[in-house]
Amino acid sequence: MNNNLTSKKIHSVEDARSLAKKRMPKMMFDFVDGASGDEKLCESNSKALDQIRLQPRVLRNIEKRKIKKNFLGSEYDQPFGFAPMGMCNLTWPGADKMLADECRANNIPMCVSMASSTSLEKMYDLSQGNCWLQLYNFQDEEFLMELLDRAHEKGYKVAILTVDVPIQFRRAKDNKNGFTVPFNLGPKQFFDFATHPLWSIGTLMYGIPKPMNYHTSKKVKKFVRSESRGSTDWNTLKRVREKWKGKLIIKGVMSPEDATKIKDEGVDAIQVSNHGGRQLDSATTSIEALPLIRNALGKDFPIIFDSGIRGGSDIVRALGLGADFTMVGRPLMYGIGADGAKGLRRIVDIIKEELSTTLGLVGLNDIKDVSSDIIAERFIREFKY
Numbered sequence: 001m002n003n004n005l006t007s008k009k010i011h012s013v014e015d016a017r018s019l020a021k022k023r024m025p026k027m028m029f030d031f032v033d034g035a036s037g038d039e040k041l042c043e044s045n046s047k048a049l050d051q052i053r054l055q056p057r058v059l060r061n062i063e064k065r066k067i068k069k070n071f072l073g074s075e076y077d078q079p080f081g082f083a084p085m086g087m088c089n090l091t092w093p094g095a096d097k098m099l100a101d102e103c104r105a106n107n108i109p110m111c112v113s114m115a116s117s118t119s120l121e122k123m124y125d126l127s128q129g130n131c132w133l134q135l136y137n138f139q140d141e142e143f144l145m146e147l148l149d150r151a152h153e154k155g156y157k158v159a160i161l162t163v164d165v166p167i168q169f170r171r172a173k174d175n176k177n178g179f180t181v182p183f184n185l186g187p188k189q190f191f192d193f194a195t196h197p198l199w200s201i202g203t204l205m206y207g208i209p210k211p212m213n214y215h216t217s218k219k220v221k222k223f224v225r226s227e228s229r230g231s232t233d234w235n236t237l238k239r240v241r242e243k244w245k246g247k248l249i250i251k252g253v254m255s256p257e258d259a260t261k262i263k264d265e266g267v268d269a270i271q272v273s274n275h276g277g278r279q280l281d282s283a284t285t286s287i288e289a290l291p292l293i294r295n296a297l298g299k300d301f302p303i304i305f306d307s308g309i310r311g312g313s314d315i316v317r318a319l320g321l322g323a324d325f326t327m328v329g330r331p332l333m334y335g336i337g338a339d340g341a342k343g344l345r346r347i348v349d350i351i352k353e354e355l356s357t358t359l360g361l362v363g364l365n366d367i368k369d370v371s372s373d374i375i376a377e378r379f380i381r382e383f384k385y
């Protein structure tokens with residue numbers, strides 16, 4: 001298929017999702033698209049965002065709209081970054097590089113997952129330092145500490161500790177497809193790859209993706225996706241805070257009580273997230289948690305929001321309900337799955353354009369002026385903000 005033509009077919013995240021579904025092996029598409037348990041929370045995250053209605057305002061000169069945002073001491077061209085996602089090169093060969101290039105071009109941060117298919121050092125070089133490092137704590141805390149040392153040496157200024165995966169929730173589609181890292185190549189997987197030759201040939205040429213931070217580690221060589229992270233507790237957080245002198249974000253917080261306690265541990269920001277519905281399937285939607293956490297933390301404490309964002313209006317909604325910055329996850333992978341770097345560019349452009357238009361239609365010129373005033377009154381009451 002002609003690449004330019006494919007990108008021209010992308011007018012929304014949903015368009016990219018449909019195209020990616022056809023172009024990617026089923027096992028890989030399901031890994032990206034899937035969620036935990038009954039899989040309803042992923043959809044509910046976006047539906048809950050959609051239910052929040054904004055208040056249009058008229059007769060204001062909105063010719064000079066600005067969507068630049070200062071966050072944690074840096075100015076970014078847009079109020080969103082790329083959420084950490086493990087093993088992105090499974091979506092399409094070279095996806096990590098596409099993400100790094102796009103972040104650099106847009107002056108927005110990309111979060112490099114501990115389980116990324118490119119080493120944190122290489123990602124730093126590719127993005128020219130436009131990146132933050134995300135970590136989990138496995139049984140062996142030494143690995144986490146080693147990665148913090150490596151990140152510091154390389155020049156990373158921001159680390160994210162993800163705390164909402166003490167154990168992995170069941171992912172039915174991955175189990176059905178026999179998804180494992182490294183691959184388990186049986187007849188079903190062989191058929192899946194054979195019927196998606198572009199992906200398969202590209203992957204053979206580019207190299208079978210591996211979690212490269214592990215492969216370049218002095219301490220731990222093997223990534224075991226299902227390994228328990230259950231021993232992570234408040235003492236882990238204290239040790240990480242003591243070790244990491246840069247900015248520290250705690251990701252995966254949904255309870256106001258936890259958020260307050262985490263703030264008291266001296267972290268720099270909290271990321272309200274239910275992991276895009278990939279953990280506790282019966283959890284509340286992320287946007288429901290956001291205003292409650294904003295209320296608990298006070299108006300100035302930095303908050304990032306993710307889970308369910310599918311367009312620029314969703315970002316404006318989240319900023320209106322108390323976020324300072326946002327992260328986008330699956331939509332980026334849909335763009336790449338649909339049409340590589342061009343598909344990713346389309347998704348970012350669509351989000352940017354919608355952000356600016358939404359800002360103008362709620363009567364504002366500067367994204368910094370977004371507050372709960374833009375949310376229609378009934379929804380403010382509902383969300384107790």
Ligand SMILES: Cc1cc2nc3c(=O)[nH]c(=O)nc-3n(C[C@H](O)[C@H](O)[C@H](O)COP(=O)(O)O)c2cc1C
Binds near residue numbers: 086115275306331
């Ligand atoms: C394929 C995939 C891999 C992910 N891997 C990680 C990861 O390694 N670390 C992490 O903190 N979150 C990970 N996440 C969660 C995202 O960072 C983010 O919280 C979520 O995708 C946001 O929801 P959205 O996809 O609806 O935008 C992953 C999500 C996806 C879709």
